[in-house]
Amino acid sequence: MTSLVLGAILAAGAVLLTAMPFIQHADNLNAPLDGPTPEQERRIAVIEERDRALSALKELEFDHRTGKIDDTDYRTLVGPLRRTAADALRIIDEGAAKE
Amino acid sequence: MADLGRAALIVSFGLALWALVAGIAGAKANRRLLVDSARNALIACFVSTFVASAILASALVRHDFTFTYVASHTSHDLPTLYSLSAFWGGQEGSLLLWLLILSAYAAVTVTLNKRLLRDLIAWTVPVFAGIATFFSFILVAVSSPFVTQSRAVDGAGLTPSLQNPYMVAHPPMLYLGYVGLTVPFAFAAGALLSRQADERWLIATRRWTLLAWMFLGFGQLLGSHWAYVEVGWGGYYAWDPVENAALMPWLVATAFLHSVMIQERKGMLKIWNVVLVSLAFELSVFGTFLTRSGVINSIHSFAKSSIGPWFLVFVCITTIFSTTLILTRMPLLRARTKLESALSREATFLYNNLLLVALSLTILWGVLFPVLTQIFIGESKTIGRPYYDFFLRAFGLPLLLLMGIGPLIAWRRASVRSLLTTLRWPMSVAIIAGIGLVIAGAGSSYPGLIAYTFCAFVLTTIVVEVVRGTRATGSLTELVGRNRRRYGGYVVHFAIVMLAIGIAGSSAYGTTKEQFLNPGQTMTVAGYHVTYKKLEVEKGATSSETRAVLTFTGKATGTLKSGTNAYFADGSSSREVGIHTNWLRAEDLYVIFDQKQGGGVYFKVLVKPLVNLIWIAGIIFVIGSLVALWPDAREQKKLVARLALARA
Amino acid sequence: MAVARSKRNPARLVVALAIAMLLAVFLLYTAVVGNSTPVLQPSNLAGHAGTVSLTGEVIGPVTGDSHTTGLDFGLKDISGTSPVIPIDFHGSVPDLFKVGRHVNLTGQMKNGTFVATDMTTKCPSKYTSTNGS
Numbered sequence: 001m002t003s004l005v006l007g008a009i010l011a012a013g014a015v016l017l018t019a020m021p022f023i024q025h026a027d028n029l030n031a032p033l034d035g036p037t038p039e040q041e042r043r044i045a046v047i048e049e050r051d052r053a054l055s056a057l058k059e060l061e062f063d064h065r066t067g068k069i070d071d072t073d074y075r076t077l078v079g080p081l082r083r084t085a086a087d088a089l090r091i092i093d094e095g096a097a098k099e
Numbered sequence: 100m101a102d103l104g105r106a107a108l109i110v111s112f113g114l115a116l117w118a119l120v121a122g123i124a125g126a127k128a129n130r131r132l133l134v135d136s137a138r139n140a141l142i143a144c145f146v147s148t149f150v151a152s153a154i155l156a157s158a159l160v161r162h163d164f165t166f167t168y169v170a171s172h173t174s175h176d177l178p179t180l181y182s183l184s185a186f187w188g189g190q191e192g193s194l195l196l197w198l199l200i201l202s203a204y205a206a207v208t209v210t211l212n213k214r215l216l217r218d219l220i221a222w223t224v225p226v227f228a229g230i231a232t233f234f235s236f237i238l239v240a241v242s243s244p245f246v247t248q249s250r251a252v253d254g255a256g257l258t259p260s261l262q263n264p265y266m267v268a269h270p271p272m273l274y275l276g277y278v279g280l281t282v283p284f285a286f287a288a289g290a291l292l293s294r295q296a297d298e299r300w301l302i303a304t305r306r307w308t309l310l311a312w313m314f315l316g317f318g319q320l321l322g323s324h325w326a327y328v329e330v331g332w333g334g335y336y337a338w339d340p341v342e343n344a345a346l347m348p349w350l351v352a353t354a355f356l357h358s359v360m361i362q363e364r365k366g367m368l369k370i371w372n373v374v375l376v377s378l379a380f381e382l383s384v385f386g387t388f389l390t391r392s393g394v395i396n397s398i399h400s401f402a403k404s405s406i407g408p409w410f411l412v413f414v415c416i417t418t419i420f421s422t423t424l425i426l427t428r429m430p431l432l433r434a435r436t437k438l439e440s441a442l443s444r445e446a447t448f449l450y451n452n453l454l455l456v457a458l459s460l461t462i463l464w465g466v467l468f469p470v471l472t473q474i475f476i477g478e479s480k481t482i483g484r485p486y487y488d489f490f491l492r493a494f495g496l497p498l499l500l501l502m503g504i505g506p507l508i509a510w511r512r513a514s515v516r517s518l519l520t521t522l523r524w525p526m527s528v529a530i531i532a533g534i535g536l537v538i539a540g541a542g543s544s545y546p547g548l549i550a551y552t553f554c555a556f557v558l559t560t561i562v563v564e565v566v567r568g569t570r571a572t573g574s575l576t577e578l579v580g581r582n583r584r585r586y587g588g589y590v591v592h593f594a595i596v597m598l599a600i601g602i603a604g605s606s607a608y609g610t611t612k613e614q615f616l617n618p619g620q621t622m623t624v625a626g627y628h629v630t631y632k633k634l635e636v637e638k639g640a641t642s643s644e645t646r647a648v649l650t651f652t653g654k655a656t657g658t659l660k661s662g663t664n665a666y667f668a669d670g671s672s673s674r675e676v677g678i679h680t681n682w683l684r685a686e687d688l689y690v691i692f693d694q695k696q697g698g699g700v701y702f703k704v705l706v707k708p709l710v711n712l713i714w715i716a717g718i719i720f721v722i723g724s725l726v727a728l729w730p731d732a733r734e735q736k737k738l739v740a741r742l743a744l745a746r747a
Numbered sequence: 748m749a750v751a752r753s754k755r756n757p758a759r760l761v762v763a764l765a766i767a768m769l770l771a772v773f774l775l776y777t778a779v780v781g782n783s784t785p786v787l788q789p790s791n792l793a794g795h796a797g798t799v800s801l802t803g804e805v806i807g808p809v810t811g812d813s814h815t816t817g818l819d820f821g822l823k824d825i826s827g828t829s830p831v832i833p834i835d836f837h838g839s840v841p842d843l844f845k846v847g848r849h850v851n852l853t854g855q856m857k858n859g860t861f862v863a864t865d866m867t868t869k870c871p872s873k874y875t876s877t878n879g880s
Contacts, residue, residue, distance in 0.1 A: 007106035010147055014110050017143040018117060021135035031131045035218035048297065051737070056364065059510075062582075066567035069509050070517055077511065260842070330842065441761035450765055457769045469786055479786040481800055486776070493772055615814070673842045693839050694814055701814050703839060 043095060050088035057081050100154055101166055104245040107151035111198065112235035114144040115228050122225030126293070134221045138209055141224055144231055145202035152199045155192060155244050159185050164251040168192060168244045174256035176640070181257055184267040187274070188257060190406070191244035196271065197387070198234040200278040204307070205231065208282050212303050219300060223289030230281060233413050242406050259642070259666060260673055265325035272318030273345055277383040279311020280348060283355070284380035284421075287373050291424050296369070296431040301359050306728045308359075312352045313724035319345050320717040331676035333611070333689055333705045335713070338487040340466045344386030347459045347466075351379040354455035357448045364510070365445060366435025370425065371452070373432070377421035382459070385414050389466065440512040447505045451498060458494040462487065492546045496553060499599055502592050503557035506564055524563050529556035547607030554596045554603075561589050561596075579726065587727025594723055597716035604686075604709025617699035625706035626654040627688050634700070635660075642666045644675075647692050647700050655681045661690040661702070685711045784853070789822055790829035798855050801863070806831055807846040813837055822861070825849055833860045843868045 025031065036044060060081060064074045118140040125133025155168070159182045164170040172185035172192075186192045205227035213220055238244070260266075283304040290300035322342070323335040336342060355375040361368050388410035425432075438445055465482045473479040507521045519526075532555035533548065541548050565575070568586070572578040579586040614622040616631040623629070632648045646662035661677030679688040686708040693701040785799045792801060806821035813836050821831040834852065844850065844866070854863030 003100060003103040003106070007103050007110075010103075010107060010150060011110050014114055014140075014143045014147060018114065018136050018140045020139055021132045025132060029132060032129045033125075033131045033134055033218055033221055045297070052364070062568075062571065063509065065571040066564075068507060068521055068567075070520070073509060073514070073517060332839075332841070438758045438762070441758045446758065446761070449762060453762075453765055453769060457773070461773060468783065472783075478791075480783040481786050482783050485780070489776060489780075490773070493776075494769070669845075671843050671845050671848075691839070694812070696812060696814065 043092075046088055046091050046095075050085060050092060053081055053085035053088055057085060100158065100163075101245040101247045104151045104154040105239075105243065107147045107154070108195075108235060108238050108243070108245070110147040111144050111151065111202070112232065112239050114140040114147065115231035115235050118144065118228035119225050119232050122221070122228055126221040126225065134224070137224045137228065138213065138220070141202070141209060141228055141231070142206040144228075144235075145199075145206040148195070148199050148202045148235075151245075152186075152195055155195060156183060156186055159183055162254065164254055165247050165249070166244075167246040167248045170248065170251045170254040172255065172257055174254040177254075177257055177262075180267060181262050184261075185257055187270040188261065189244075191238070191242050191246075193270065193274075194234060194238055194242060194406075195244050196274055197278055198231065198238060200274050201227070201231055201234065201281060204279060204282050205285070208286075208304070208307060216299060216303055218293045219286065219289045219295060219303075221289075222292035223285045226285040226288045226292075227281070230285075230417075233409075237406055237409055241409060256668060259664065260329050263325055263329050265321050265329070269318055269321040269325060272314050272321055274318075276311050276313075276315025276318055277345070277348065277386065279307060279314060280352060280376075280379045280383045282307040282311065283376045287376045288421070288424060291373065291428045291431070294428070294431060296433075298363050298366070301362060301372070305359065306730070308352065308356065309724060309728040312349065312356060313721060313728075315345060315349045315352065316724075317717055317721055319349065320714070320720075324714055324717075327710075328676070328678065331674045331691060333676075333691065333703070333707070335710075338462075338465070338484055341386075341390050343462050343466050344382075344389045347462055348379045348382035348386060350455045350459040350462075351375055351382060354452040354459075355379060358452050361445050361448050367438065367445065368449075369432040369434060370429065373421075373425055375452075375456075377418075377425070378456075381414060381418055381421070382463075384410070384417065388414060442508070442513050442515070442518065444505060444508050444510045444513075447501055447508055451501050451505065454494045454498045454501070458490060458498075461490045461494070495599075496546070496549055499550065499553040499557060499596075502595065503553070503560040506560055506589070506592075522560075525556045525559035528559040529553070541608070544603075544607035547603045550599055550603040550607075554600050557592060557596050561593055564589060583729055583731060584727050587723050587725070587729075590723030590726055591720055592723075594716045594720035597712045597719060601685075601709050601712030601714075601716060604712070605707040608708050610706045611703065612705075613693070613701065613703045615696065615699055615701050620699075622702065622704060623653070624688075624704045627651050627704075627706060628653045629688075629690065629702075629704055631700060631702070634695075635662075639664075641668065645692075645695070646675075647702075649677065649690060649702075651679065651688060654684070655679065655688070659688070659690060661692040663692055680711060682711070685709050685715075687711065788824045788829065789832045790824050790827070792832060792856065792861070796856065798853065801832070801852045801854070801861060803829075803832070803850065805844070805846050805848050805850055809846060811835075813840050817862075820846075822850070822852070834863060835860050836863045836866055838864050838866065841866055841868045 022029070057078070060069065060074065060077055063069045064071075069077070118137045121133045121140065122137035124130070125135075125137055155166075157163075158166045158169050159173055160179055162169065162173055162175055162177075162182065168189060168191055169185075172188045173182045177185075187196050205224075209220055209224055209227070283300075286300040286304045290296075319342075322345075326332075326337070327335040355372065358368050358372055358375060362372050388407065438449070440446060465486055468482050469479045503525055504518075504522070507525070508518055529552050533552040536542070536548055536551050541551060565578075565586070568578045568582070569575045572581065610625040612622065612624045616622060618631055618633055621628050621630040629649055629651045632650055635646045635648060637644045637646070642664040644662065644664050646660040648658065648660055650656075650658050657679055659677035659679050661675065663672050663674050665672045674691065676692075677690040680686075681688065686706060687710050689705040689707055691703040691705075693703050695701075785795060787795060787799050787801050789801070789803050792799070801822065802825070803822040804825050806823055809818065809820040811817050811819040817835040817837050818840060820834050820836075822834050823829050823831045836852070836854075841850075848868050851867045852861065852863035853865040854861055856862075
């Protein structure tokens with residue numbers, strides 16, 4: 001008997017939890033998934049680009065300081081990386097300035 | 100109570116099915132409420148599975164023999180710990196454990212990421228749900244732990260050799276690993292299904308993959324240690340299909356952990372990564388299938404069971420699903436940058452990947468060979484140990500070497516000049532070590548010598564990295580704290596080197612000797628003089644224990660006992676080996692009581708140099724993994740800030 | 748993974764060569780050494796002359812001594828009926844050996860008796876389904 005009652009409670013709880021979103025937002029049943037808009041997506045992509053460039057720079061500095069990369073190689077590699085980071089930062093600033 | 104357990108599993112099945120259907124519908128039609136409902140159902144599935152598990156666990160501890168499962172795997176006098184471990188001692192319980200861990204991982208990862216990766220999670224939920232639906236279906240309809248019977252007088256008990264702490268921990272640890280590999284797979288599938296080509300799924304699942312890999316690796320070492328001390332043939336790995344079933348996904352997961360670093364930094368190898376993560380997942384489910392279906396003739400092989408065909412179908416469906424998904428989303432997976440040089444860190448990681456996957460596939464071929472030959476030539480043939488040993492060396496030794504080169508070689512393009520300069524210390528130490536080893540007699544085994552020399556090379560690389568890094572940063576703790584992944588990785592590499600030294604030492608430089616001894620007689624093995632003193636027979640509660648008492652002198656002095664146990668319940672016997680660990684040399688004196696004959700005994704004595712490094716490596720491996728995956732508060736803040744900036 | 752198109756960039760070629768080398772090692776080994784042993788049961792043992800792997804169920808009586816004259820017992824198919832093959836075993840008797848246990852033997856047929864030098868016992872079935880072991 002207890003098994004039956006407990007089982008019923010479990011099933012009821014499961015149904016309740018599953019139906020919760022519909023109960024809570026009964027007024028807005030067709031709400032779309034609010035993922036990022038294309039505009040926001042672009043921004044996230046640029047920010048990720050900036051972060052990647054910055055961490056690559058950080059790693060390059062570290063490898064240079066620990067002697068893994070010699071001066072010649074360092075000079076060749078650091079330029080393009082700094083440019084990429086700067087470009088990304090510029091795009092982010094422009095986007096923020098537009099607001 | 101069994102009724103409640105059954106009901107709970109039916110509820111789990113229903114919830115998983117709803118999560119699958121509603122999840123797909125919501126993701127496709129872009130309906131948030133359906134997606135949220137599916138996610139809630141997945142979480143509720145964990146709750147009901149937990150209830151079912153608690154019921155089984157309680158029945159086991161209480162020795163409730165109305166549960167057929169409890170009667171088959173425990174007995175009145177079985178201690179609580181082992182009664183509890185019987186949860187995963189049988190097929191039904193193991194499947195329930197799988198579902199429990201799966202739903203737990205799913206609930207947690209989906210909840211943690213629900214804000215950061217909303218559109219991706221919408222598709223990840225149905226992928227998790229699909230897998231959960233399969234397992235809960237099997238538990239409800241094919242192999243239920245809640246079958247009842249009229250109360251038995253006593254249960255069948257747990258096999259004595261399984262009543263061992265290592266065997267208590269080994270299966271759950273392996274499952275945390277196997278099932279954990281579902282997380283990156285589900286997120287990868289979610290990313291592809293939601294048409295996202297970037298690295299977000301990688302970053303979100305990075306720590307979970309590392310955690311699963313850690314459990315899977317450590318779980319295997321626990322099993323090996325149990326085999327060494329309990330099964331007692333003197334070895335720790337037999338290339339048995341069930342052992343290989345865990346090794347294969349672990350090797351692929353290792354490859355994956357390395358190649359994700361390339362994708363994160365360079366946006367390369369996107370296709371390769373989704374293939375790897377799918378392969379790791381398929382191999383882990385396939386491994387479960389191998390263990391259960393009786394299809395492969397193995398020491399662990401269990402009689403052909405009912406779930407074999409179901410698992411095969413499931414593996415086929417998931418393989419077709421992943422393959423189709425990857426093929427249709429190929430255009431999305433264009434690389435951002437290109438491989439510029441065959442001599443670069445990217446290339447080194449790629450070679451590492453190729454070797455790991457090659458080794459895994461080689462093992463797979465060996466495992467499947469009996470089945471394939473049966474199908475194609477009508478007669479089953481097995482491949483023996485030498486095949487596996489050969490390829491472990493052929494692919495493993497270059498991998499060892501790469502472990503030393505990888506950390507020191509530059510990204511994008513390394514000139515031979517700069518590479519030789521950075522490698523000058525490791526190379527010099529390796530050459531000196533090699534010469535020293537030959538003088539010390541290690542030349543008796545070429546693979547052993549090469550392995551040791553490569554290990555010296557890698558160890559020097561790690562030391563060089565740590566020293567240079569500490570000099571540049573100022574303090575070791577700050578160095579490791581700021582570069583957790585890298586230095587955690589170096590600790591893991593150190594563990595692998597320990598493992599390699601331990602394996603090479605105990606196999607290539609070990610000694611075995613068999614001799615018949617009467618009381619008072621001595622045998623000499625590799626510097627140990629072992630004397631058989633007397634025989635002791637003791638009647639325990641469940642078995643009669645026969646022990647030969649032996650003393651030894653020479654490289655070390657002491658006493659040990661080795662013998663057999665004869666069990667009253669079923670008349671079987673098990674060997675209880677005597678092991679003396681010589682910590683100074685990290686070597687073991689291993690004595691097997693082979694057979695009593697008249698007044699004397701046939702003994703088999705092994706000396707296994709450096710074998711204990713293998714077990715120590717296990718501990719270091721866990722430490723390194725934990726350092727690498729330890730959460731970084733700064734990183735989390737960055738991720739949140741990034742999202743806020745985008746939404747501003 | 749795309750590769751730089753520069754004519755002087757050998758990266759793609761090197762990777763392809765690496766894969767080819769791995770494949771070559773594998774094929775060479777299996778072709779030259781390729782040691783595989785047939786896996787048989789007592790019912791299909793007939794006609795196999797060389798070293799084979801034989802799996803079956805131990806039938807009593809068990810006599811003799813594996814270290815001197817040889818441990819003698821019978822072996823039959825695990826499921827179904829089959830002829831009982833006489834076994835003569837020399838070597839270490841593994842844990843859990845007893846009448847009724849499933850074992851795996853390595854050896855060859857000699858004058859009507861299967862002479863074996865290696866034996867492993869199967870772990871007692873942990874995973875048989877509750878309905879029908």
